[in-house]
Amino acid sequence: MVLLAGVALTTLIANSAARLRAMAVAFLAVSIAANAIAAGATTIAQLAVLAAAGLAASGILFVAARDGDYGEDPEWRLWVATLIAAVATPAAFVSFRSADLSATSLAAFMPVPSEVLVEVAAFWLLSSGTAILVTARSAVRTSLGALLLLTGVQLLVRLAPGPQLELTIGIAWVEVVVALVGAFLIVNERAVRE
Amino acid sequence: MSELAAPVALLALAAPLVFALRKRVAIAAVGTLCALAGAAALLILAPETHGQVLSLDLVLTPLARLAAVALLGILAVIVVDVWLDEPAYNLFPTALGVGAVVVAVLLLQNALATEAALLVGLLLPVGSFTFQVHRNRSVEAAIRHFAFVSLGGTIGLAALALAAGLPHDQPQSTFVLLVVILYLAFALQLALIPFHTHAALLTAEAPATALALSFGVLTPTVVIAFAEILTDTGLLPSIVQLTKVQDLLLGIGALSALGGAILAVGAADLRRLVVSSVIADLGMAVVGVGSFSGPGLVGAIVIALATGASATQQLLAAGTLERRAAGGPPRAARAPLAAAAFVCGGVGLVGAPPIVAFPGHFFVELMAYAFASWLGGVLVLATLLLLLAQLRMAIALFADGLPSWRPEPRPIAGIAGMLLFAVLLAGGIAPDALLRPIAAFAEEFLHAVRPL
Numbered sequence: 318m319v320l321l322a323g324v325a326l327t328t329l330i331a332n333s334a335a336r337l338r339a340m341a342v343a344f345l346a347v348s349i350a351a352n353a354i355a356a357g358a359t360t361i362a363q364l365a366v367l368a369a370a371g372l373a374a375s376g377i378l379f380v381a382a383r384d385g386d387y388g389e390d391p392e393w394r395l396w397v398a399t400l401i402a403a404v405a406t407p408a409a410f411v412s413f414r415s416a417d418l419s420a421t422s423l424a425a426f427m428p429v430p431s432e433v434l435v436e437v438a439a440f441w442l443l444s445s446g447t448a449i450l451v452t453a454r455s456a457v458r459t460s461l462g463a464l465l466l467l468t469g470v471q472l473l474v475r476l477a478p479g480p481q482l483e484l485t486i487g488i489a490w491v492e493v494v495v496a497l498v499g500a501f502l503i504v505n506e507r508a509v510r511e
Numbered sequence: 512m513s514e515l516a517a518p519v520a521l522l523a524l525a526a527p528l529v530f531a532l533r534k535r536v537a538i539a540a541v542g543t544l545c546a547l548a549g550a551a552a553l554l555i556l557a558p559e560t561h562g563q564v565l566s567l568d569l570v571l572t573p574l575a576r577l578a579a580v581a582l583l584g585i586l587a588v589i590v591v592d593v594w595l596d597e598p599a600y601n602l603f604p605t606a607l608g609v610g611a612v613v614v615a616v617l618l619l620q621n622a623l624a625t626e627a628a629l630l631v632g633l634l635l636p637v638g639s640f641t642f643q644v645h646r647n648r649s650v651e652a653a654i655r656h657f658a659f660v661s662l663g664g665t666i667g668l669a670a671l672a673l674a675a676g677l678p679h680d681q682p683q684s685t686f687v688l689l690v691v692i693l694y695l696a697f698a699l700q701l702a703l704i705p706f707h708t709h710a711a712l713l714t715a716e717a718p719a720t721a722l723a724l725s726f727g728v729l730t731p732t733v734v735i736a737f738a739e740i741l742t743d744t745g746l747l748p749s750i751v752q753l754t755k756v757q758d759l760l761l762g763i764g765a766l767s768a769l770g771g772a773i774l775a776v777g778a779a780d781l782r783r784l785v786v787s788s789v790i791a792d793l794g795m796a797v798v799g800v801g802s803f804s805g806p807g808l809v810g811a812i813v814i815a816l817a818t819g820a821s822a823t824q825q826l827l828a829a830g831t832l833e834r835r836a837a838g839g840p841p842r843a844a845r846a847p848l849a850a851a852a853f854v855c856g857g858v859g860l861v862g863a864p865p866i867v868a869f870p871g872h873f874f875v876e877l878m879a880y881a882f883a884s885w886l887g888g889v890l891v892l893a894t895l896l897l898l899l900a901q902l903r904m905a906i907a908l909f910a911d912g913l914p915s916w917r918p919e920p921r922p923i924a925g926i927a928g929m930l931l932f933a934v935l936l937a938g939g940i941a942p943d944a945l946l947r948p949i950a951a952f953a954e955e956f957l958h959a960v961r962p963l
Contacts, residue, residue, distance in 0.1 A: 412688055413673050443669055450662050456654045463661035470665055473672035479621065480566040487627040488668070498634045498657055505641050505650045 323350040324438045328445050328465065332398055335390040337382035337457050337503070344464055345375035347442070351468050354438050357431045358475045363485045367471060370489035374464055374496035381500035387507060389457040398448035405444035410437055435472050442469030456506050460499025467492045513562020515569045515618060518550035518579075522611035530604035539603040540594035544587055546607055550614060551583045568620040572955075573948030574812070575617040578735055581816055582613050582728050584934075585823050588927045589723050592827045596923035597720055597834070601638050608635045609724060613732050622671050622743040629736050630664030632729055633700060639721035640713060649716040655709035663699025663706075666692055674744050686749050690756045693746075697737045698763055701730060701793050704770035714786040719830030722782065726789045727823030734796050734815035738808060738952070741800070742959040751803050751960050760801030761882065765889045767794025772896035776903070781829035781841060781853065784904050785822055788860040791893050792818040798890065799875040803960050805953040807878035812949045813871030814862070820935055821859030821868065824928040828853035831924035832908070843908045848918040850908045852928025857901035859935050862894060867938030867945055 327350050331343035348371030352364060359367070382388070391398070414436055442465050450462025467488060474484050525546035533539045560571045586606050593602045612632030619625045640653040670692040677685070695706075702710040714722065741747055750756050771791030778784035792814055799811030831849040832841035843850030862872030872894065880887030918925060938945045 412685060413677065439669075443666075446665070447662065450658055453658065456657070459654060459658045459661070463657070463665065466661065466665035466669075470668045470672060473669055473676065474623065477623070477672045477675035479623065479675060483565045483567050484621075484623050484627075487624050491627050491630050491664075494631050494634055495661060498637050501638060502641075502650065502654050502657060505644050506654065509644050509650050 318434070320350060320354040321434050321438055324354060325441060328402075328442065329399065331461060331465070332445065332449060333391060333395050334388065336385060336388035338379055338385050338388075340388065340457070340461055341375040341378035341382070344378065344461060345371055347465065348372075348375070348468055351438055351442065351472055355431075355435045355472050355475050358435065360482065362482055363475075366482070366485050366489050370492045371468075374492050377493070377496040377500045378460060378464075378503075381503045383504075383507075387457075387503075389453075389455045391458065394449075394452040394454075394458070397452055398445060401448035402441060402445040405447075406437065406440045409440040409444060413440075432476060435476060439469045439472035439476075442466070442472065456499055456502035460496065460503065463495045463499065464492060467495060513564060513569055514559060515557060515562035515571055516564050518553040519611050519615045519618070521553065522546055522550050522607050522614065526604045526607035526611065529607055533600040533603055536594060536598050536600055539600060540590060543590050543603045543607055547583050547587045547590070547610055550610060551580050554579050554583075554614070567624055569618040570620050571618060572952060574735070574952040577945065577948040578731070578812075578816060579614050579617050582732060582819065583610055585727050585820055585931070586610050586613075586724075588931060589720055589727070589823060589827070592830075592923050592927050593720050596921060597718070597830060599639065599642070599718060599720060602720055602724070605635050605639045605721075606724065608632075609728055613728065616732055616736050616739075620743060622740045623668060623675065625736055625740055625743070626664065626667050626671055629700070629733060630660065630668070632732065633660040633664065633725075636721055636724050636729070639724060640717040642718055647716050648712065652709070652712040652716040656713055659699050659702070659706065659709045663696045667696030667700070670696060671740070671744060674746055683753065686746070687753055687756055690746065690750055690753070691759060693740075694756075694760060694763060697733065698767075700733050701737075701797075702790060703763060703767040703793060703797065704790060705766075707767075707771075707790055710786055710790070711783075714782045719782065719826045719833070722786070723823045723826040726786060727819045727826065730789060730793065730822075731815040731819035734793065734800070735812060738800055738812065738956060742956050745959070747803070747956075747960045748962060757801055757803065761798055761879075761886060764794045764797030764799075764801055765879075765886055767791065767797065768893040769794070769889050769896075772893040772900070775900035776896050778900060778904070781832060781904065782826065784900055785825040785829060785856075785860075788825075788857075788897055788900065789818055789822045791897055792860060792862075795872065795875050795890055795893070798879055798886065799871075802875070802878040802882060804878050804881075805950070805957055806874040808953040808956050809946060809949045810871045810874030810878070812952070813945065814868060814875065816945075817859055817862075817866065817868035817871060817935060817938075820931045821856045821866075824859070824931045825853050825856035827924040828856065828928050831919075835919065841908060842911050843913055844911050846919040846922070846925065847913055847916060848922040848925025849928070850925075852925045852932065853908065854901075854905045855932040856928060857905060859932070861898045861901055863898070865939040866932075866935045867942055868935065869939060870942055870946065
């Protein structure tokens with residue numbers, strides 16, 4: 318539960334960051350918290366790939382900022398994105414949960430199956446990412462939304478049967494490409510504005 | 512690693528090399544063409560049809576071979592045009608990256624891996640969309656494309672991961688929701704109506720060659736990937752039992768076909784006409800897939816491939832006509848061969864005989880009538896509107912008459928367009944070579960719909 322709160326909190330920090338460098342650091346924290354929550358369903362090799370992808374993506378955005386002031390102020394979009402995520406997460410969990418909750422108590426301080434935590438974290442990241450991406454005005458928040466979505470996808474992939482390491486590597490590459498394309502657009506957008 | 516991965520590896524390794532040499536345009540172009548030809552040769556001569564990379568299965572089906580060679584051929588035509596007519600050095604490495612993704616998508620048998628590769632492919636042209644950023648809105652257009660494609664790709668990946676992880680005894684509403692999300696994901700990636708707004712801005716601001724990369728090569732790949740992913744996920748037997756889901760797919764397709772055709776009729780310039788026509792044709796292809804029938808699927812894939820070739824032909828010709836017009840209205844008198852290529856491309860996008868697109872349109876419209884007469888009517892109306900739109904633009908192109916039939920100097924787009932038209936014509940005269948591999952895939956699709 319603490320890790321789930323960590324994912325939610327770091328996502329909110331990334332969402333509220335008005336500066337790209339702060340956003341990049343917050344995204345790294347989201348990535349670490351999300352991987353920690355699914356650590357039980359993850360091999361060492363997968364963890365290494367995920368850590369490298371998270372570090373590379375946040376590093377690319379950090380460098381693309383060029384200075385500490387550049388970014389996009391979310392203004393009211395922060396609250397809209399948070400509200401959408403808060404409403405969509407339970408709705409998505411109820412519609413798509415794969416874990417059996419019949420014998421599980423969700424009361425506070427009771428142990429919750431790790432699958433449930435991973436699914437809730439994944440739906441939170443997916444709904445937050447979608448809300449940020451849909452309300453974004455520039456490449457800065459568009460990139461953040463896309464990266465949060467991919468972090469959520471990585472969590473869902475861990476619960477799906479199939480070649481886990483290969484899929485983790487594949488989606489990690491997508492994460493790096495999204496960060497590179499986002500950085501390219503951020504640099505170009507800044508050039509146009511200035 | 513399997514030998515089947517060699518074409519993907521060749522293209523993916525050539526991309527950074529060409530990127531390093533991109534400012535030496537001739538070397539980069541020749542290198543790109545050699546890599547594309549090498550990959551196509553490896554696919555044609557591949558001794559084995561099954562392989563593995565780590566534990567991901569690769570299968571070279573007859574459709575994968577046909578589509579990969581056709582799409583690499585279209586890429587080669589775009590590269591030649593960029594090299595000789597419209598130097599844009601960023602396009603060469605992008606073309607190689609797109610080529611690697613196209614081949615990977617066609618070979619991979621895992622739905623999640625296919626969708627991940629597709630997302631990378633759809634993001635790659637962003638680098639070619641932006642040019643002269645201080646003079647136009649190409650950055651804004653590229654950001655919108657990035658947002659739409661990222662959203663579509665990631666929700667598609669999430670839906671596929673959920674579909675793989677969910678137990679089979681799910682309530683019907685869960686399946687409906689999952690399939691709806693998957694359809695929306697592909698509608699976003701294909702820029703189907705009502706998710707086409709980014710395509711409109713892109714059409715106005717991006718270079719014609721980059722648009723050809725996107726609408727001529729990647730769009731047909733998305734259609735084929737959609738059918739392959741539906742086959743691989745194992746969702747098809749559940750989907751066909753849900754009439755609501757089929758209605759949704761047919762509805763999205765029909766809306767896009769008619770909406771795209773209406774937009775084409777009102778198109779103010781050459782590029783908008785091409786992209787609106789592509790949207791209309793993609794709508795028809797989605798109706799074909801949504802019919803869950805052999806002829807419908809064959810028609811959908813034929814439409815996708817023929818539309819890719821015709822759209823490339825028209826976009827390259829439109830780029831040349833616009834440049835020669837130097838700010839004025841594009842006229843055939845300044846580039847007669849490019850204008851002729853544009854008009855011939857229109858024949859392909861309408862799906863008129865004897866072009867190979869005709870059997871595709873015929874099959875899909877036949878299945879649409881079999882499903883509901885209103886649906887068949889909508890597709891026929893969309894075809895008529897497309898015909899009207901293309902005729903209107905052709906008349907406008909030749910409005911000033913043609914002082915001479917002599918081709919323009921450096922008629923690269925015209926020759927490239929006529930080459931593509933000749934291939935489509937040959938396919939229409941002898942359709943068996945094209946239809947047989949697609950029919951083999953349709954059989955596999957039908958087997959997935961109704962497993963024994």
